[in-house]
Amino acid sequence: MARVTGDGTVGKALEVLDQVAAFGRPVRFSELLDKSPFPKPTLYRFVQTLTSQQMLSYDPERQTYAPGVRLVRLAHAAWEQSTLAPIARPHVDALSKAVGETVHLAQLDHAQVLYIDKRNAGNPVQMYSQAGKVGPAYCTGVGKVMLAFCDPKVIDSVIEQQSFHVFTPHTIATPAALRDELADIRAHGYGFDREEHEPGIICVAMPILSDTGRVLGALSVTSTTRRTNLAGLEAYVPILQETANHISQDAQNWSFPDYETPEATRI
Amino acid sequence: MARVTGDGTVGKALEVLDQVAAFGRPVRFSELLDKSPFPKPTLYRFVQTLTSQQMLSYDPERQTYAPGVRLVRLAHAAWEQSTLAPIARPHVDALSKAVGETVHLAQLDHAQVLYIDKRNAGNPVQMYSQAGKVGPAYCTGVGKVMLAFCDPKVIDSVIEQQSFHVFTPHTIATPAALRDELADIRAHGYGFDREEHEPGIICVAMPILSDTGRVLGALSVTSTTRRTNLAGLEAYVPILQETANHISQDAQNWSFPDYETPEATRI
DNA sequence: CATAATGGTTTCATTATTTGAAACTTGGTT
DNA sequence: AACCAAGTTTCAAATAATGAAACCATTATG
Incomplete structure (x- = not known):
């Protein structure tokens, strides 16, 4: 049971945040899923949480996520x-x-x-x-x-x-x-x-x-x-x-x- | 049981991050504790986690926390x-x-x-x-x-x-x-x-x-x-x-x- | 037009993590 | 030496995270 992430839930959520930032462009949920070690519902909830926290922004039009303004x-x-x-x-x-x-x-x-x-x-x-x-x-x-x-x-x-x-x-x-x-x-x-x-x-x-x-x-x-x-x-x-x-x-x-x-x- | 924070553990951790940022200067653990709704060990672990994740930086000299470079x-x-x-x-x-x-x-x-x-x-x-x-x-x-x-x-x-x-x-x-x-x-x-x-x-x-x-x-x-x-x-x-x-x-x-x-x- | 596939969302029993009162350690003060 | 304050660790109980599976909504495909 290798610990890849560390620092519990918060660490994992931040890992997701990094992932989104690393894309360098607005990214779809499924794209993220491909590169993520987390199962679908888990990743889903992370993105939800981060979005609700303004750490990510969501474009409903294009269904994409990007780093959010709270970061700025x-x-x-x-x-x-x-x-x-x-x-x-x-x-x-x-x-x-x-x-x-x-x-x-x-x-x-x-x-x-x-x-x-x-x-x-x-x-x-x-x-x-x-x-x-x-x-x-x-x-x-x-x-x-x-x-x-x-x-x-x-x-x-x-x-x-x-x-x-x-x-x-x-x-x-x-x-x-x-x-x-x-x-x-x-x-x-x-x-x-x-x-x-x-x-x-x-x-x-x-x-x-x-x-x-x-x-x-x-x-x-x-x-x-x-x-x-x-x-x-x-x-x-x-x-x-x-x-x-x-x-x-x-x-x-x-x-x-x-x-x-x-x-x-x-x- | 009023939900003040929302979004589970991640939300709480980010609240702590905001707190630190709001101080506008490096801040001691105890100062943070005074203004925080969380009990001591809980806050302590959040700060530890955030520091280990580079979302906060710790100055061992002065024992203070400040927003970390990962944010930049x-x-x-x-x-x-x-x-x-x-x-x-x-x-x-x-x-x-x-x-x-x-x-x-x-x-x-x-x-x-x-x-x-x-x-x-x-x-x-x-x-x-x-x-x-x-x-x-x-x-x-x-x-x-x-x-x-x-x-x-x-x-x-x-x-x-x-x-x-x-x-x-x-x-x-x-x-x-x-x-x-x-x-x-x-x-x-x-x-x-x-x-x-x-x-x-x-x-x-x-x-x-x-x-x-x-x-x-x-x-x-x-x-x-x-x-x-x-x-x-x-x-x-x-x-x-x-x-x-x-x-x-x-x-x-x-x-x-x-x-x-x-x-x-x-x- | 039906059917399948894709991408996204929800459920729920199980499991693991978070929680916090209390106890403890450390370093400094009277 | 005794005290105090700030910081750290313990551990059982409470809570939240987990993910397989099922579900829904669109958009392809036969």
């Missing part, structure tokens, strides 16, 4: 309280203004890169990545620099579980190559994305480390091969370093004001 | 699939560029205004920074115009449940005043925020209606009394109207491509 509300709270974003915001603003290129702020969530903030360059290069979006760690600048400074055990387990997918001719495709790259990043203190995820897209990334060396997140400046090159991006290393330091300091000094009873907006 | 991931999916935001994005971009003022895109969620996108006047930040925030419907431009075009029954129930809170000298403070205002909005087709929520902050708001007259959302252009006045904002009505129409059209024509098997980024 909750996520706002999460974003403000459990991410670096609010602390980093002024620093990211300043960085963005100084470099005039797209800037990303990311954190590591499990083995994945979670983008938690972004500033578009003046002319918006629309591409993959927005706050809340996740991506693989091994082929993004921010992912690699965060991984590089993780605990060796974490690195091992991430690499072990990672299925390497080749996005471009430059994608790092083997555990060995990734380990080399990580060593390289540790040696320099920062890293690059050399068109490893999208052709023509390059970036320079800097980890945000606590005083004890723990990885808090990462920053990156992204551009295109048409506008600049790796050497050009490397010029941003000092300001990135400085910004990362500022964020790290603020993060460690920061704590929520202990007293205040906020004027609630809840009804 | 899930919310991204919700934002993309269950809101107007992705459809409206290009139109909101264009509007923002044209007017050079702060632009909001909102939807109605229960009786509350849910901001789902925003363009700041100065730097084009698009994202959760503000998206996900909720506010009362009766004293925001977007809230009023959405309410105005809702079903009369909905209006009644919202007004009935609304507890009016006076934010500024201009805040609409009575059901009667609100009904007058809504009638006025229906007559004109658009509405204003006359410093009703924050002193010095004014806006003009336009509902986004489907062909059948259903409320899909609302747009607003916000400014300050220092920079302009209501007459100045009214000049934006034509472009707001046009933008709202475009969004409405796109929303009704749009449906997810039925076929495609998206190249998954999941590990």
Whole structure:
């Protein structure tokens, strides 16, 4: 009797929620059933419950389910309280203004890169990545620099579980190559994305480390091969370093004001 | 035996999640216990489960809980699939560029205004920074115009449940005043925020209606009394109207491509 | 037009999980 | 040392989840 799900009923319901989100589009009950380990009535009741709880939304027209708006509300709270974003915001603003290129702020969530903030360059290069979006760690600048400074055990387990997918001719495709790259990043203190995820897209990334060396997140400046090159991006290393330091300091000094009873907006 | 919670165990767990989010800051177990209808061990296990599921994050240092990062991931999916935001994005971009003022895109969620996108006047930040925030419907431009075009029954129930809170000298403070205002909005087709929520902050708001007259959302252009006045904002009505129409059209024509098997980024 | 198939919904006896009063542990205070 | 508060675990009783089967409503199919 292998425990696949864990955490009882609530865990299972959340698994269903993840399933729906993973589809990336409104999904029918039967489609969900195909991919679900649960029997029909069980899954049915989960979807009912989640819908009634606004965690899913139901389109009666097309008979489809999608992640619900309650999540957006909750996520706002999460974003403000459990991410670096609010602390980093002024620093990211300043960085963005100084470099005039797209800037990303990311954190590591499990083995994945979670983008938690972004500033578009003046002319918006629309591409993959927005706050809340996740991506693989091994082929993004921010992912690699965060991984590089993780605990060796974490690195091992991430690499072990990672299925390497080749996005471009430059994608790092083997555990060995990734380990080399990580060593390289540790040696320099920062890293690059050399068109490893999208052709023509390059970036320079800097980890945000606590005083004890723990990885808090990462920053990156992204551009295109048409506008600049790796050497050009490397010029941003000092300001990135400085910004990362500022964020790290603020993060460690920061704590929520202990007293205040906020004027609630809840009804 | 009044059923307060509904939806069994999952509903209760989500109630706890809301509680944590409502605090707006990291919260101790005992604080939560004070405000919770659940007995100690029950609440304890819920918090454990939610934490293990990454819906809450736990800070062992301070012994506090906060909404977890998994929510940010899930919310991204919700934002993309269950809101107007992705459809409206290009139109909101264009509007923002044209007017050079702060632009909001909102939807109605229960009786509350849910901001789902925003363009700041100065730097084009698009994202959760503000998206996900909720506010009362009766004293925001977007809230009023959405309410105005809702079903009369909905209006009644919202007004009935609304507890009016006076934010500024201009805040609409009575059901009667609100009904007058809504009638006025229906007559004109658009509405204003006359410093009703924050002193010095004014806006003009336009509902986004489907062909059948259903409320899909609302747009607003916000400014300050220092920079302009209501007459100045009214000049934006034509472009707001046009933008709202475009969004409405796109929303009704749009449906997810039925076929495609998206190249998954999941590990 | 009947019939089958598909996708969705409900029933109900069985089973497993949740529940919470009470007891216990831990770390800090007088 | 005794006390206290916050957090954690126990365990029998109460409750909710489970899923095989049956049912219903549409939409294909012969």
